[in-house]
Amino acid sequence: MVVVSHFLKWIYTARVSERAAAAHALARAYVNCELPFEDRCAAEAALTLLLDDASSKVRLAMAEALSMSHHAPLQIISALAADQPEVAGVVLARSPLLTDADLINRVAASQKATQKLIADRPVVSMALSAAIAEIGEAEACAVLLANSGADIASLSFRRMAERHGHLPLVREALISDIRLPADCRHMLLVKLGETLKTSPLVMALMGAARADRVMRDACVKASVTLIEGTRQEEHAALIEHLRLRGDLTASFLIRTIAHGKVDFFGSALVALSQQSEARVRALLAGGHDVALQALFRGAGMAAATHAVILRALKIWREVANGKRVAGVQEVSWLMLKELGGQSAEGDLAALVKSIHLGALRENARGHALAIAAA
Numbered sequence: 001m002v003v004v005s006h007f008l009k010w011i012y013t014a015r016v017s018e019r020a021a022a023a024h025a026l027a028r029a030y031v032n033c034e035l036p037f038e039d040r041c042a043a044e045a046a047l048t049l050l051l052d053d054a055s056s057k058v059r060l061a062m063a064e065a066l067s068m069s070h071h072a073p074l075q076i077i078s079a080l081a082a083d084q085p086e087v088a089g090v091v092l093a094r095s096p097l098l099t100d101a102d103l104i105n106r107v108a109a110s111q112k113a114t115q116k117l118i119a120d121r122p123v124v125s126m127a128l129s130a131a132i133a134e135i136g137e138a139e140a141c142a143v144l145l146a147n148s149g150a151d152i153a154s155l156s157f158r159r160m161a162e163r164h165g166h167l168p169l170v171r172e173a174l175i176s177d178i179r180l181p182a183d184c185r186h187m188l189l190v191k192l193g194e195t196l197k198t199s200p201l202v203m204a205l206m207g208a209a210r211a212d213r214v215m216r217d218a219c220v221k222a223s224v225t226l227i228e229g230t231r232q233e234e235h236a237a238l239i240e241h242l243r244l245r246g247d248l249t250a251s252f253l254i255r256t257i258a259h260g261k262v263d264f265f266g267s268a269l270v271a272l273s274q275q276s277e278a279r280v281r282a283l284l285a286g287g288h289d290v291a292l293q294a295l296f297r298g299a300g301m302a303a304a305t306h307a308v309i310l311r312a313l314k315i316w317r318e319v320a321n322g323k324r325v326a327g328v329q330e331v332s333w334l335m336l337k338e339l340g341g342q343s344a345e346g347d348l349a350a351l352v353k354s355i356h357l358g359a360l361r362e363n364a365r366g367h368a369l370a371i372a373a374a
Contacts, residue, residue, distance in 0.1 A: 016055045056083070069096075115139075129150050182231075
């Protein structure tokens with residue numbers, strides 16, 4: 001206590017650098033539990049007084065010494081966390097004494113730099129992640145996504161995709177995160193398509209109508225590809241997302257079955273027909289045509305689409321049972337034959353033709369690359 005008494009008298013005449021060094025030393029002694037109880041009380045009082053020091057260097061020295069300690073005085077940590085950014089940032093980024101409520105309040109009241117510090121804490125709870133996703137700046141969300149110690153809920157991924165998915169910084173961070181739900185990936189895909197569609201360069205090259213059509217087709221094709229990386233337990237969320245957007249159309253489902261996405265096609269039928277998953281799976285695996293057509297009708301699919309779907313389904317069954325080797329090119333060709341071949345007309349025929357031509361191009365591209373690599 002005598003030492004602290006001298007310290008309190010000395011600080012009024014000491015230079016800033018001396019006060020900062022002394023404040024750091026006193027704070028270190030406090031958190032290291034090197035002082036008897038009475039001296040700790042006196043040291044805490046002295047540190048509290050130093051919160052009023054005119055120089056931020058003194059308060060920064062205290063913050064650096066106290067920020068990582070579980071034994072720091074809570075009132076001092078709280079005051080330092082509300083200090084100017086240079087001082088507060090050290091405490092907000094490190095202190096284990098700050099609760100989620102404290103940090104959420106700081107996120108709401110702080111600027112981008114402070115939000116980024118909080119998002120980069122060693123451990124970020126699901127509640128704090130939700131707050132950053134909901135109100136944080138784009139840069140803070142990108143830092144959060146890069147933080148392996150952050151626990152992020154599916155809803156928070158969706159909010160970041162909704163709020164900042166049009167920005168490359170956040171979009172790239174979201175896409176590279178393996179935890180990102182499939183419906184969020186589709187949302188980002190659509191946002192990218194919308195951004196490209198309105199690009200001055202694309203508008204100048206294609207015009208508004210053609211750019212809209214090309215980007216819409218590209219998004220549909222990319223959505224089918226997206227299914228490949230989607231776990232079956234995520235199918236329901238992705239299907240609901242597509243349904244709400246109006247993208248779960250008959251043409252989309254025909255594309256999925258043509259590309260052999262039978263599991264996803266089944267999940268869509270479960271959602272659209274309100275039939276049990278077990279019944280739908282059983283029908284797809286071995287149901288007769290009449291029962292399958294009743295299922296398709298219950299899912300709202302037009303009768304004109306039933307034949308091509310049945311043709312594709314039967315081929316994929318044979319592939320799954322090891323009785324046949326086939327790919328999208330052959331399946332789409334046989335679907336087209338079901339409609340009358342290359343001379344067939346109408347929207348459904350045009351759709352199947354486009355699938356077949358796409359498969360031809362993809363196979364030819366793969367063949368050319370294989371030759372080049374040989």
